[in-house]
Amino acid sequence: GESIRIGIAGYGNLGRGVEAAVAKNRDMQLVGVFTRRNPAELATLHAETSVNTMDDLAAHEDRIDVLILCGGSKEDLPQQGPVMAARFNTVDSFDTHARIPEYFETVDAPARAARKTALISAGWDPGMFSINRVYGEALLPDGDTYTFWGRGLSQGHSDAIRRVPGVAAGVQYTLPSEAAIEQVRNGSRPQLETRQKHTRECFVVLADGADPASVREAIVTMPHYFDQYDTEVHFITADELARDHSAMPHGGMTIRSGNTSDDHAQVIEYGLTLESNPEFTASVLVAYARAVHRLNQQGQFGAVTVFDVPPGLLSPKSAAQLRAELL
Numbered sequence: 001g002e003s004i005r006i007g008i009a010g011y012g013n014l015g016r017g018v019e020a021a022v023a024k025n026r027d028m029q030l031v032g033v034f035t036r037r038n039p040a041e042l043a044t045l046h047a048e049t050s051v052n053t054m055d056d057l058a059a060h061e062d063r064i065d066v067l068i069l070c071g072g073s074k075e076d077l078p079q080q081g082p083v084m085a086a087r088f089n090t091v092d093s094f095d096t097h098a099r100i101p102e103y104f105e106t107v108d109a110p111a112r113a114a115r116k117t118a119l120i121s122a123g124w125d126p127g128m129f130s131i132n133r134v135y136g137e138a139l140l141p142d143g144d145t146y147t148f149w150g151r152g153l154s155q156g157h158s159d160a161i162r163r164v165p166g167v168a169a170g171v172q173y174t175l176p177s178e179a180a181i182e183q184v185r186n187g188s189r190p191q192l193e194t195r196q197k198h199t200r201e202c203f204v205v206l207a208d209g210a211d212p213a214s215v216r217e218a219i220v221t222m223p224h225y226f227d228q229y230d231t232e233v234h235f236i237t238a239d240e241l242a243r244d245h246s247a248m249p250h251g252g253m254t255i256r257s258g259n260t261s262d263d264h265a266q267v268i269e270y271g272l273t274l275e276s277n278p279e280f281t282a283s284v285l286v287a288y289a290r291a292v293h294r295l296n297q298q299g300q301f302g303a304v305t306v307f308d309v310p311p312g313l314l315s316p317k318s319a320a321q322l323r324a325e326l327l
């Protein structure tokens with residue numbers, strides 16, 4: 001059938017990842033990248049496809065089947081999500097977990113009014129890990145659910161620290177407690193506080209004249225991102241950041257540890273080992289763009305989450321092929 005026409009809104013790590021991911025999917029074509037950068041800067045963005053300003057999006061409304069929103073969750077998507085859902089089918093990776101219910105509502109209304117479909121919070125967490133947490137609870141009602149990330153670079157937390165006044169650049173690594181993981185894997189079903197499962201480590205390049213103490217305080221007290229964790233903040237130079245912190249590996253696992261009877265403990269584990277967090281996340285967004293395109297054709301309008309998407313819609317294979325090959 002016709003190629004699915006993809007647009008990218010926001011050209012950072014995730015935007016570049018979507019560009020690569022679309023090229024891996026034969027049933028898709030990339031219409032263009034749309035960015036807030038000023039026109040003079042567009043030529044510097046080395047995109048494989050046409051780079052346009054956000055204002056150019058209006059002219060593309062009937063030439064894009066799904067617009068993939070690659071902005072930051074802390075400040076960009078809360079503004080861009082509702083605006084874009086009124087004009088395009090969209091997929092985003094909104095990952096401020098505590099704010100997902102309110103974000104869902106702000107996107108649902110404009111999407112419904114425009115008879116568009118908006119998938120929010122796809123990716124791996126939220127996203128694939130969310131799906132596996134639901135499987136775990138449904139399949140092992142008598143159990144406990146655990147999620148561990150890292151050691152790796154969290155893009156959401158790195159975006160969040162880059163938005164702190166006085167921060168010129170920076171990254172955040174998430175470190176899991178190996179002791180906590182061992183306790184969970186041996187089936188003892190421990191009750192663990194947030195602070196007992198992970199610590200967070202930031203590497204920050206200060207803007208000229210910024211005060212380190214106030215930058216550190218703004219980071220470690222940041223609601224939803226750092227306030228529930230023990231967090232370290234190191235100040236480094238831009239050269240050190242480029243030399244030592246350009247890779248974006250990550251990963252982790254969800255574990256459901258439960259009992260189907262007094263005699264039998266059962267453990268479900270789903271894991272990821274990622275050399276590139278943004279490229280993997282982008283690959284998930286692109287697969288869900290295929291599903292959103294189909295959901296819209298089926299008349300499912302408004303906001304949806306990964307919980308609402310039948311797995312088969314992610315595949316380019318027909319239902320008959322899936323039955324024959326993968327069931």
Ligand SMILES: NC(=O)C1=CN([C@@H]2O[C@H](COP(=O)(O)OP(=O)(O)OC[C@H]3O[C@@H](n4cnc5c(N)ncnc54)[C@H](OP(=O)(O)O)[C@@H]3O)[C@@H](O)[C@H]2O)C=CC1
Nearest residue numbers: 010011012013014035036071072073123124125155156159
């Ligand atoms: N659900 C999940 O599993 C995951 C979710 N995420 C989410 O993805 C979000 C985006 O991550 P990431 O792509 O790493 O964020 P970036 O900081 O790379 O990009 C965010 C936005 O910042 C702007 N930008 C990027 N680079 C520059 C620059 N050099 N100069 C000026 N503006 C720039 C871009 O907007 P513009 O082009 O319009 O200027 C871009 O859309 C994260 O906030 C996180 O919430 C990420 C990974 C996993």
Ligand SMILES: N[C@@H](C[C@H]1CC(C(=O)O)=NO1)C(=O)O
Nearest residue numbers: 095125126149154155156174
């Ligand atoms: N949304 C995360 C994906 C995972 C990683 C993570 C963390 O390290 O806290 N939480 O969820 C990201 O932006 O990388």
